[in-house]
Amino acid sequence: MPSDTGTLLEALAPPPVTVNRPLALFLDLDGVLAPMAPTPDAVVADPRRTAVLTRLDAVLDGRMAIVSGRTLKEIDRIADRAALSAAGVHGLERRRRDGAVDRPAASPGLAEVLASFRRFAADRPGVVVEDKGISAGLHFRQSPASADEALSLAHDLAGTTGLHLQPGHMVVELRTPGADKGGAVTAFMAEPPFAGALPVMLGDDLTDEAGFRAAEALGGFGVLVGPYRSTAARYGLAGVPEVLDWLEAVAEAGR
Numbered sequence: 027m028p029s030d031t032g033t034l035l036e037a038l039a040p041p042p043v044t045v046n047r048p049l050a051l052f053l054d055l056d057g058v059l060a061p062m063a064p065t066p067d068a069v070v071a072d073p074r075r076t077a078v079l080t081r082l083d084a085v086l087d088g089r090m091a092i093v094s095g096r097t098l099k100e101i102d103r104i105a106d107r108a109a110l111s112a113a114g115v116h117g118l119e120r121r122r123r124d125g126a127v128d129r130p131a132a133s134p135g136l137a138e139v140l141a142s143f144r145r146f147a148a149d150r151p152g153v154v155v156e157d158k159g160i161s162a163g164l165h166f167r168q169s170p171a172s173a174d175e176a177l178s179l180a181h182d183l184a185g186t187t188g189l190h191l192q193p194g195h196m197v198v199e200l201r202t203p204g205a206d207k208g209g210a211v212t213a214f215m216a217e218p219p220f221a222g223a224l225p226v227m228l229g230d231d232l233t234d235e236a237g238f239r240a241a242e243a244l245g246g247f248g249v250l251v252g253p254y255r256s257t258a259a260r261y262g263l264a265g266v267p268e269v270l271d272w273l274e275a276v277a278e279a280g281r
């Protein structure tokens with residue numbers, strides 16, 4: 027059963043390499059397929075990651091999607107276009123295997139948010155603004171002292187614009203309201219080639235919890251990557267190297 031308390035100190039067991047139904051994989055990007063870096067742009071394509079994603083896509087007959095907070099453009103840059111199916115901006119935009127993309131119109135309040143974020147970043151060295159079109163991120167990994175003020179600014183702007191507040195790892199984001207990662211997993215699972223498979227979602231962030239719950243609701247499970255915390259995930263992996271090892275084992279088992 028998924029764990030529901032953050033006070034337990036136990037680690038989650040690693041996920042099985044084989045399951046008794048065709049497997050569908052939903053993979054978060056930052057912190058799961060790629061190690062954390064000082065800035066979003068510092069994460070680049072990696073031959074080992076691209077190779078295992080390409081292999082998995084073939085072995086799983088296309089039942090593999092990256093489900094990330096990044097935009098589809100960024101997912102393609104970092105994953106070297108190895109994932110045809112993908113959901114970006116925390117599930118707000120979704121690309122099917124045939125290339126068709128669903129994306130909502132950007133909330134009008136985003137222009138004001140970006141202007142405010144840029145004013146905030148201008149006199150705080152290290153603070154980075156990320157314009158994702160339908161969302162805006164304020165990164166403070168390189169300026170941790172700015173965290174409280176950044177969160178407070180984002181909270182105030184969420185109130186005035188109606189945008190959805192999305193906290194993350196050393197970032198706060200304001201995004202167009204709409205689907206989350208759980209919605210993306212559920213939508214993929216309703217369509218070929220995913221329909222009927224057992225969904226497994228790997229993630230590390232709070233935004234991945236919706237994906238874990240969606241996988242569980244459809245008979246699959248979530249895998250928490252990183253330190254133990256309160257989670258809907260059933261299994262755990264310690265970090266990116268362990269994820270890549272596990273994915274390679276899954277690809278090998280399915281060969």
Ligand SMILES: O=P(O)(O)OC[C@H]1O[C@H](O[C@H]2O[C@H](CO)[C@@H](O)[C@H](O)[C@H]2O)[C@H](O)[C@@H](O)[C@@H]1O
Pocket residue numbers: 054055056057061062063064065066069093094095096097156163165167194195196197231233
């Ligand atoms: O859902 P994910 O694939 O995990 O994406 C979450 C966010 O990842 C990126 O930001 C994070 O990674 C950066 C690079 O390691 C790091 O510098 C930053 O502090 C992290 O928050 C990305 O920039 C965001 O758009 C994603 O939402």
